[in-house]
Each structure stands twice: as C-alpha cells, then as structure tokens.
Amino acid sequence: MNTYAPVQPGPAETKSTSWRSFLFPLAIALSVGLDYFDNSAFSFFIGEIAGGIGAPPDELIWSSSAYAVASVLGILQHQWWVERLGNRNYIGLCLLLCAAGSLACTLSDSPLELAMARALQGYVMGPMLGACRILLQLGFAPVRRAGAVRIFLLMILLCSALAPLAGGYLVAAFGWRAIFFCTMFAGLLVAVLVLLVVPASGRVPAHEREQPPLWPYVGAALALAALQIVLQQLRYTPFSESPGLEALTLAGLLMLGGFIWHQWRHPHPLLRLQGLKEATFRTGLILYALYYFISNALGYLVSRLLQVGLDYPVQNAGQLVGMTSLASLGAAVIYFRYSGRLARKKWLFVPGFLLAAGISGWLASMPPDVSMSWLLLPLTLRGLLLLFVALPVANLAYQSFTTDLYPHSYRIKNIVKQVAYSLSTATIIVVEQHRLVFHQTVLAANVSPGNPALREFLAPLTQHFVQAGYSVSAANALAMAEVETLITHQANFMGFLDGFMLLAALSVGAALFALWQRRIH
Structure with a gap:
C-alpha cells in the first residue's frame, strides 16, 4: 500500500504553504543529519565516553550492539507506526524520543545504563534514514525531488564532518556528556521544525491497516540478540572452543531463517522481501x-x-x-x-x-x-x-x-x-x-x-x-x-x-x- 502522496500546492497557495514547502526538504535532511551526527560522534569519541563511565572502550560494544538490534526492530515496525501516526508525527515523535535517549545517555554511569539509552535511540533513529529517504522518493513530485535529494545528501556529509569537529571542542571544554546534550537540544529543535513544516501523509484508516502477526517480530528480536551475544563473546572465547557459542549461533540462524521464510510467504508481512x-x-x-x-x-x-x-x-x-x-x-x-x-x-x-x-x-x-x-x-x-x-x-x-x-x-x-x-x-x-x-x-x-x-x-x-x-x-x-x-x-x-x-x-x-x-x- 502506498501511503505517500507528492506535495502539490494548488493555485490558492498561501505564503504559509510556500515557506512550508521550502523548509520541508530541509527538515527531512536535518532529521537524518542528526542520526549521522549522533552515530559519528559516538564512534569517534568512544574512548572518552568509556573513560567517563569507568569502562574500557571494548565494553561499549554492548552499546553499539544494543543500538543495532533496536534499529533493526524499529525498521521492521516503521510502516506499522506510519500507518497509525502518519509520517510527520512519526518522525517528530522519533526525534523527541531521541532527545530523551540523549538525556538518558548524559545521566548514564555504567555500560548497562548507556546500552539501554542507546537502545532507545536505536529504535527511533535507526529507521530515520529509510523513513526520510522514502518520504523524499514518494512524497515529492519528480520535478522537486532531485533538489531535495541533494540537500539530503549534503546534510549527511556536513553532519558527519561536524560530529568530530564540533564534538572535539565540546569534549575538550565540557566533557563527554556535552556530546549528548548537543544531540538532545538539536533533536528538540528539529522535532519542532518537522511538526511545523512536514505535510501530513501516511496515516490510513483503521480498517485499511495491515495487521502482521507479532511472533515473527519476537523471533527476529531473539535471533538478532543471540547473534550479537556471540559477537561479544568472541572477544574472550575462540568460537571453535565454545559449544555454547556454536549452539547459540545455530539457534540464532534458525530463528532468523524462520523469520525470513515467514515474511516471504505471509500476505501482510512486516517486511516484503520480494525485492x-x-x-x-x-x-x-x-x-x-x-x-x-x-x-x-x-x-x-x-x-x-x-x-x-x-x-x-x-x-x-x-x-x-x-x-x-x-x-x-x-x-x-x-x-x-x-x-x-x-x-x-x-x-x-x-x-x-x-x-x-x-x-x-x-x-x-x-x-x-x-x-x-x-x-x-x-x-x-x-x-x-x-x-x-x-x-x-x-x-x-x-x-x-x-x-x-x-x-x-x-x-x-x-x-x-x-x-x-x-x-x-x-x-x-x-x-x-x-x-x-x-x-x-x-x-x-x-x-x-x-x-x-x-x-x-x-x-x-x-x-x-x-x-x-x-x-x-x-x-x-x-x-x-x-x-x-x-x-x-x-x-x-x-x-x-x-x-x-x-x-x-x-x-x-x-x-x-x-x-x-x-x-x-
């Protein structure tokens, strides 16, 4: 089901509609730019973050894994949320929750607390690239799409470069928590912009919404968690010397294979794999x-x-x-x-x-x-x-x-x-x-x-x-x-x-x- 409609102002377009249509691609670009800024900063300053919570850098691999697993789960549920909230409310809510996750990161004092905060950020920001790029592809008329995509890509490059540049000043002057304070305030500002300028689209009536079963989603979560645990433990135990890791890998692969098989055959899957x-x-x-x-x-x-x-x-x-x-x-x-x-x-x-x-x-x-x-x-x-x-x-x-x-x-x-x-x-x-x-x-x-x-x-x-x-x-x-x-x-x-x-x-x-x-x- 295509729940996106290109933005085509009518002849009676007001000045308000005009500035909204101008800021629409910028809001989308800033949303995904914040995702790239956050990920680049976390990766670049992982040593300072680890030192701040009293852990070696390799312990933060749990935070990266939690972010990745939650991201995949968020991507699987992206369409489900869009059909119920619409694109504007979905992206705005994700940005607000990202700001909340950033605040939780600043308050973290242990690797476990940081991993939980990063999992929240992963669930809401992991789907952001796909959500914004899909909205650009299907929500813009072809004549406007090329310019919007260029703004989108330039913002990705700019924010990826600003993460170490601005983050270096922030960490040197205020400590590692300043990085997350920065993303928190940026998330709040971009969320307001999105809620003001992104047109309402994507929401469908209750009787037309797809209702995929829950158990494949749970199976995918367990499979990803199992495989991530195996990756963590390889730091300490060779794979060939641990029957437990071998069994966990097999269980994860079987659950993942079952998820893919179900999604391929189900008429209303979380993710259509026909591509x-x-x-x-x-x-x-x-x-x-x-x-x-x-x-x-x-x-x-x-x-x-x-x-x-x-x-x-x-x-x-x-x-x-x-x-x-x-x-x-x-x-x-x-x-x-x-x-x-x-x-x-x-x-x-x-x-x-x-x-x-x-x-x-x-x-x-x-x-x-x-x-x-x-x-x-x-x-x-x-x-x-x-x-x-x-x-x-x-x-x-x-x-x-x-x-x-x-x-x-x-x-x-x-x-x-x-x-x-x-x-x-x-x-x-x-x-x-x-x-x-x-x-x-x-x-x-x-x-x-x-x-x-x-x-x-x-x-x-x-x-x-x-x-x-x-x-x-x-x-x-x-x-x-x-x-x-x-x-x-x-x-x-x-x-x-x-x-x-x-x-x-x-x-x-x-x-x-x-x-x-x-x-x-």
Missing part, C-alpha cells in the same frame, strides 16, 4: 554491506589511531578529521554536476573500493612519529568514499522497483546498513584485542635482565627517578613501569596498523567483486 528477486538489488546489497563495513571500521580505527596510537588531544583529533571531511562537500557538488555524464557507474565504485584499499594501506604504513602533513591526504580521501561507492550503487539498485515495493526494499537496505555497522565494530574490536595481546607478548619477551638494549634504556631512566628523590628500588620499579606503559602503547599502535591492513585486504576483495559482477554497471 530480493531482483538480481541487481541483491548485488547492490552486497556492495552496500561491503561499503558500510569498510567505512565504519575505517572511521573507528582512524579515531583510535589518532587518540591512542599517536596521542593526539581529543580536540586536535576532532579538528583534523572534521576539517578534512569537509572536503567531501565540494566533491559532492562536482559529483551532482558531472556524474550523469558517466554512463557506466562501475568505473566509480570499483575505483572507490581501490581508494579505500589505498587509504588503509597508507595508514597501515605510518611510523609512530608521523607528522600531521602525512595524514591529511588519506583523511581527506576518506570523505570521498560515499561519493565513489554508495551513491553510484544507489542510482542503479532501485531503478526497477514500483512505488509499492520501493519502501520495503529501502528498509532492507537500511537493515543491511545497521547489521554491517554492528558487525564491523565488533570485528575490529575483536581483531584489535587479539593483536594487542599478540604484540604485547612479542614485545614483553624482549624485556629481560639479559637484554643489553633494555639495560641501556633503564639506566638513565632509573637515574632520573633517583635524582627526583626516590630510593634505588623504587626508582627501578618506576622505570620498569614506564617500560610496561611504553610496551602497551607500542602494542596498541601496531594493533591499529594490523586493523588497517585487514581493511586494505578486504577493500581489494570488494573491488575485485565489484569488477567481476555484471548486474550493476
């Missing part, structure tokens, strides 16, 4: 998943490299990443003007994946004393990946869909995005922890009394502590503590480089797949 019959769409989903995995992992590793590996202050790291990301705005304008002249979009997204491989390889080769000038180029190029991969694929993946099938297919794509983000974060954290232990073991093996290089390093350091007034034994202990700190720092740095190497290999594989496939040209 998967299109080979072009299936290929597009694979390319999307690869892009979202690589892009999210790259952003996380860049943040960790700058703040932990290279010891950049949080404000400086935010400035560097934010300012280099702003270059994508100019590139987007060029893309909008000239991309239509390129008939074969494959020659954009294949080089896009190779660009990701080049960025990752560049960062993987950085020495520990690298200067900022050597970071500018890869960080600037990172902002172009959306233009090289996601937009060309989007232009082709949905071309064959009817008005009724487009919303469901876009929701599928949004689910793929959330799952890829969660899997990416979990994978990189697991790899980072394993490589950290490996490098610490290798480096610690060289810390022995018989190592002449260690004795040469410890002698002046011990003498420094003796001159500061410590006894010889205390000075020796302090000197060894400095060595252990140095080993941990070096192991962290080398672990980040290993993560970039993994992304470089994955990006090359993605480029080869993109070159090999024949469905999207």
Whole structure:
C-alpha cells in the first residue's frame, strides 16, 4: 500500500504553504543529519565516553550492539507506526524520543545504563534514514525531488564532518556528556521544525491497516540478540572452543531463517522481501554491506589511531578529521554536476573500493612519529568514499522497483546498513584485542635482565627517578613501569596498523567483486 502522496500546492497557495514547502526538504535532511551526527560522534569519541563511565572502550560494544538490534526492530515496525501516526508525527515523535535517549545517555554511569539509552535511540533513529529517504522518493513530485535529494545528501556529509569537529571542542571544554546534550537540544529543535513544516501523509484508516502477526517480530528480536551475544563473546572465547557459542549461533540462524521464510510467504508481512528477486538489488546489497563495513571500521580505527596510537588531544583529533571531511562537500557538488555524464557507474565504485584499499594501506604504513602533513591526504580521501561507492550503487539498485515495493526494499537496505555497522565494530574490536595481546607478548619477551638494549634504556631512566628523590628500588620499579606503559602503547599502535591492513585486504576483495559482477554497471 502506498501511503505517500507528492506535495502539490494548488493555485490558492498561501505564503504559509510556500515557506512550508521550502523548509520541508530541509527538515527531512536535518532529521537524518542528526542520526549521522549522533552515530559519528559516538564512534569517534568512544574512548572518552568509556573513560567517563569507568569502562574500557571494548565494553561499549554492548552499546553499539544494543543500538543495532533496536534499529533493526524499529525498521521492521516503521510502516506499522506510519500507518497509525502518519509520517510527520512519526518522525517528530522519533526525534523527541531521541532527545530523551540523549538525556538518558548524559545521566548514564555504567555500560548497562548507556546500552539501554542507546537502545532507545536505536529504535527511533535507526529507521530515520529509510523513513526520510522514502518520504523524499514518494512524497515529492519528480520535478522537486532531485533538489531535495541533494540537500539530503549534503546534510549527511556536513553532519558527519561536524560530529568530530564540533564534538572535539565540546569534549575538550565540557566533557563527554556535552556530546549528548548537543544531540538532545538539536533533536528538540528539529522535532519542532518537522511538526511545523512536514505535510501530513501516511496515516490510513483503521480498517485499511495491515495487521502482521507479532511472533515473527519476537523471533527476529531473539535471533538478532543471540547473534550479537556471540559477537561479544568472541572477544574472550575462540568460537571453535565454545559449544555454547556454536549452539547459540545455530539457534540464532534458525530463528532468523524462520523469520525470513515467514515474511516471504505471509500476505501482510512486516517486511516484503520480494525485492530480493531482483538480481541487481541483491548485488547492490552486497556492495552496500561491503561499503558500510569498510567505512565504519575505517572511521573507528582512524579515531583510535589518532587518540591512542599517536596521542593526539581529543580536540586536535576532532579538528583534523572534521576539517578534512569537509572536503567531501565540494566533491559532492562536482559529483551532482558531472556524474550523469558517466554512463557506466562501475568505473566509480570499483575505483572507490581501490581508494579505500589505498587509504588503509597508507595508514597501515605510518611510523609512530608521523607528522600531521602525512595524514591529511588519506583523511581527506576518506570523505570521498560515499561519493565513489554508495551513491553510484544507489542510482542503479532501485531503478526497477514500483512505488509499492520501493519502501520495503529501502528498509532492507537500511537493515543491511545497521547489521554491517554492528558487525564491523565488533570485528575490529575483536581483531584489535587479539593483536594487542599478540604484540604485547612479542614485545614483553624482549624485556629481560639479559637484554643489553633494555639495560641501556633503564639506566638513565632509573637515574632520573633517583635524582627526583626516590630510593634505588623504587626508582627501578618506576622505570620498569614506564617500560610496561611504553610496551602497551607500542602494542596498541601496531594493533591499529594490523586493523588497517585487514581493511586494505578486504577493500581489494570488494573491488575485485565489484569488477567481476555484471548486474550493476
């Protein structure tokens, strides 16, 4: 059922209607921009947030997982809510609840409290990209749609760049809670704008509403929760050595398979999967998943490299990443003007994946004393990946869909995005922890009394502590503590480089797949 109607003012249009139609696409763009700002800020400042609640950064993987699971559940119920509230009230309510979730985040003092607050935000903001993009596609007449979509995409790029830039100032000046205060006030303001300017659409009479059964929704929730628990536990237990994880994985996959089978056959499903019959769409989903995995992992590793590996202050790291990301705005304008002249979009997204491989390889080769000038180029190029991969694929993946099938297919794509983000974060954290232990073991093996290089390093350091007034034994202990700190720092740095190497290999594989496939040209 198509519950969207294009906005077409009549001849008696008033000035009020005129300014509303002007602000309508801006309100939609700001709504999804807030989603990208929130996610980018949480990922970039995860170390500061973890320190604020007294937990190591890897403990916040529960918050990311809770957000992802709740997002998928929210996406599944998106149409259900729209039919009862309408698009305007649904988006406005989601923004208000997002503000409430941000307030809960500022009041969190433990990983569990933060995970619960992020789950609320995930449920209401996870569907936001799909809700807004579907409204742009089906709620605008074709003559106005192109301009609205451009505002939409530029806002995504702008807010993604502002998250580290503005967040760096906020965290340095006021602490990590300031990030969530910022999203809280922004959510309230954008909600008011949406309720004022977005036209009423989408709501249907009670007797025409679809009534999908509840049990598949519960099954999907349990399946996703089971698989997320498995991802968490891989930090501590190898999969092959834990029958419990194997059984939980099997149970999750069976429940997920049952959900997909039910949705495929049911006349009124939560999610229509018929779009998967299109080979072009299936290929597009694979390319999307690869892009979202690589892009999210790259952003996380860049943040960790700058703040932990290279010891950049949080404000400086935010400035560097934010300012280099702003270059994508100019590139987007060029893309909008000239991309239509390129008939074969494959020659954009294949080089896009190779660009990701080049960025990752560049960062993987950085020495520990690298200067900022050597970071500018890869960080600037990172902002172009959306233009090289996601937009060309989007232009082709949905071309064959009817008005009724487009919303469901876009929701599928949004689910793929959330799952890829969660899997990416979990994978990189697991790899980072394993490589950290490996490098610490290798480096610690060289810390022995018989190592002449260690004795040469410890002698002046011990003498420094003796001159500061410590006894010889205390000075020796302090000197060894400095060595252990140095080993941990070096192991962290080398672990980040290993993560970039993994992304470089994955990006090359993605480029080869993109070159090999024949469905999207």
